[in-house]
Amino acid sequence: MERRIIHIDMDAFFAQVEQRDYPEYRGKPVIVGGKSWSRGVVSTASYEARKYGVHSAMPTKQAHKLCPDGIYLPPRFEVYKEISKTVMEIFLKYTEVVEPLSLDEAYLDITHLVSRERTARSIALSIQKEIYDATKLTSSSGVSYNKYLAKIASGMNKPAGTTVLHYGNVQDVLNGMPIGKFPGVGTVTEQKMKDLGIHTGQDLYNWPEDELIQQFGKRGSGLYQKARGIGTAELRVERIRKSVGKETTFNYDINDDTEILRVLETLSGKVSRNLDRHQFAGRVVTVKTKTADYATHTKQMMTDNPIFRGEEIFHYAYSLYHDVKSPDEPIRLIGVTVSHLSERTYRNLTIYDFL
Numbered sequence: 001m002e003r004r005i006i007h008i009d010m011d012a013f014f015a016q017v018e019q020r021d022y023p024e025y026r027g028k029p030v031i032v033g034g035k036s037w038s039r040g041v042v043s044t045a046s047y048e049a050r051k052y053g054v055h056s057a058m059p060t061k062q063a064h065k066l067c068p069d070g071i072y073l074p075p076r077f078e079v080y081k082e083i084s085k086t087v088m089e090i091f092l093k094y095t096e097v098v099e100p101l102s103l104d105e106a107y108l109d110i111t112h113l114v115s116r117e118r119t120a121r122s123i124a125l126s127i128q129k130e131i132y133d134a135t136k137l138t139s140s141s142g143v144s145y146n147k148y149l150a151k152i153a154s155g156m157n158k159p160a161g162t163t164v165l166h167y168g169n170v171q172d173v174l175n176g177m178p179i180g181k182f183p184g185v186g187t188v189t190e191q192k193m194k195d196l197g198i199h200t201g202q203d204l205y206n207w208p209e210d211e212l213i214q215q216f217g218k219r220g221s222g223l224y225q226k227a228r229g230i231g232t233a234e235l236r237v238e239r240i241r242k243s244v245g246k247e248t249t250f251n252y253d254i255n256d257d258t259e260i261l262r263v264l265e266t267l268s269g270k271v272s273r274n275l276d277r278h279q280f281a282g283r284v285v286t287v288k289t290k291t292a293d294y295a296t297h298t299k300q301m302m303t304d305n306p307i308f309r310g311e312e313i314f315h316y317a318y319s320l321y322h323d324v325k326s327p328d329e330p331i332r333l334i335g336v337t338v339s340h341l342s343e344r345t346y347r348n349l350t351i352y353d354f355l
Contacts, residue, residue, distance in 0.1 A: 003233035004120045006108045007142045007150035008127060010087070011159035013104035014044035014080055016137050018073055021294060029070040033060045043075055047159060080104075082296055083135055089245055090130050094123065099147075099235040105154075107147050107235050121164050128162065133249050134333070136294070144170070148231030151183055170229045175202040182226055189216070201227055244280065246270045247335025253292045255330040264321060265314045267336050272310035275338060281306035282338035285313060287320035290333035299324035306342055313338060 010016070014032040019025045029049035033042040040060040052067035060072065084103040091098045097109035108127075114120050124141040131139050138160040142153025149170060153163040156173075165173060179198055180190040196215065198204050204212075205227040213220030225231065246267040254260060264287070275281065285307075286300035299320045307313060317336045325331065 002111075002145050003109060004111045004114050005144060005147055005150045005233055005235075006110055006120065006124050006127070007147070007154040008087075008091070008106055008108065008124075008131075009140050009142075009154045009158075010104035010131075011138045011140055012044055012046050012050075013137075014075055015046035015049070017076075017080060017083060019046060020136055021079075025071055029054070029067050031060070031063055031067065031070050031072050032075050033063070033072065083137070086134055086247075087131055087139075089247070090127065090134065093130075094127060097235050097237050099237055107150065109233070109235050121162060124162050128160070134247075146229075146231040146233045147235070148183060148226065149229055152177075152181075155181075165229075174227060174229055175200065175205060177201045179204060182223075184222070184226070189219075192216075242341065243337050243339035244271055244274045244278075244282070244341070245286075245335060245337030246274075247288065247333060249290075249333045250331070253330035253332050255328075257325075260325075260331070260334055261318065261321065264317050264334055264336060265310075267334070268314035268317050269310035271313055271336055271338055272308060275308040275341075279343060280341045281308040282342070283307075283340040284338070285316040285320065286337040286339065287317050287324055288333070288335040288337070289321075289324055289331045291329055291331055297324050300339075302340075307338070 015030040018030050018032060027048065028046075029052060030046040031042055031049050031054055032044045033040045042054060042056050042058045042060055042063050044056055045054040045063070049063075049067055049070055052070070054063045054067050054070070063070065064072070080103055088098070088100060088106070091106060091108055094113065095108050095110050099107040101107070110120060110123050113123055120143045124143050128139050128141055131137065140154050140158045140161045142150040142156070142163050142165070144150040144153055144165040149165045152173070153165045156163045177200060179185060179193050179200060182201070185193070192215075193199075193204070198207065204223060207224070209221060209224040212224050216223060248263060248267065283303050283306050284300055285303065286298055288296060288298045290296050301316050301320055303312075303316060307316075313336065321334075
């Protein structure tokens with residue numbers, strides 16, 4: 001079956017997080033990089049900074065010359081990792097076949113979800129909306145029948161764009177692309193191609209495969225295929241799940257324990273059904289809350305024996321909630337996760353399983 005692959009890429013991820021958390025940075029050129037401006041390297045530049053020519057992997061010293069009035073910040077990796085975890089959990093709600101590339105991007109195989117009533121594009125839009133609802137951060141997506149094209153597509157309409165490359169439009173898109181925009185074509189290869197008169201995808205398409213091999217060795221065949229939209233749809237997936245969790249974002253900040261615990265009990269049941277579907281049990285329960293200012297708080301507890309039942313999960317979650325929740329501070333998100341998973345065996349079961 002022909003695959004349907006989505007590539008999701010967070011928009012200027014580190015810089016966007018800083019602009020979200022510090023409203024005074026919004027609309028201004030933000031550059032996240034090393035602590036030393038003279039020796040550091042740019043990790044991420046906001047779209048406002050990119051207008052000055054600043055981009056990732058650029059020496060911070062050079063960025064200062066291009067954008068002297070920019071806001072230069074050290075990275076807050078713990079914050080970025082926590083957000084990345086939330087985003088990855090959203091991906092796993094849609095498909096088990098996820099290949100993360102970094103903190104801010106991943107491939108998803110959503111072939112099994114696509115139907116006449118539910119297009120791949122609509123699924124991508126749904127994922128992007130869920131990411132925004134949970135994090136207030138935008139992402140861009142690309143949809144196609146292989147990974148290589150999905151990655152190209154996700155970069156075509158940034159920020160917050162959704163692009164589909166299919167058999168009807170892919171060749172026109174590739175033919176018009178500057179050769180340096182092709183994934184895997186670095187600076188050295190790009191310059192060599194230009195020296196050979198290859199400036200666009202159309203130029204590359206016109207070269208015979210054997211001549212490309214002669215010029216670029218084994219990579220020649222790959223370049224020949226890229227010009228024709230040929231690539232792999234097989235994702236590299238870590239198939240051993242480390243945790244199962246569910247969370248929800250409220251429509252408004254809430255401080256009613258009764259209502260929050262009712263939601264937490266429902267989430268515990270959903271986690272239980274997911275564990276049951278995969279025949280897993282776990283030994284660590286974690287409750288997470290997020291406050292109105294997006295501060296995340298977590299608390300976890302190890303159980304005496306592996307658990308998987310909804311009522312057991314909620315028993316621990318109930319206690320953890322009262323430990324992690326400040327009585328006077330409303331929350332916008334609540335979540336529960338079971339981790340330290342193992343395959344269920346008879347030793348995990350209670351007497352009630354045999355009644």
